[in-house]
Amino acid sequence: MAADSLKTRPQARSPEQIRQEIERTRAELSQSVSELRAEVAWRTDWREWVMRRPLTCVGAAFFIGFVIGNSQRR
Template sequence: MAASNGHLPRTSAALREEIERTRADLATSVSALKVEVAEVTDWRQWVRKHPYACVGTAFLVGYLVGSRR
């Protein structure tokens, strides 16, 4: 017997299985997001990838701070 949305009604066991699968997918996604955020916010990684830009920025900031007497 089909439900009003055209799909067969799901059993409670099937729903539990889908919830567990969704929880596992969510946990994996959250873990991947944590790693990505840690990489993006790590200043050492920025210096490794863009050494000249970082040195130039540090020089510019030092100059601006030093010239504000």
């Protein structure tokens, strides 16, 4: 009996309510995707990385150049 009380029965919804829910979900998803795109664009912008951490970027560039230069010597 306890298991029966935990189960919730879905309420009958009209087609219009279902359409409204779908539209609301679609709008929320669209907003989330837009926010995600903006976040990815900001996180992957190399100019932002250089402005925030110039010495780290110079060090990384030096290291990458060193590794590539040494791999070419062989």
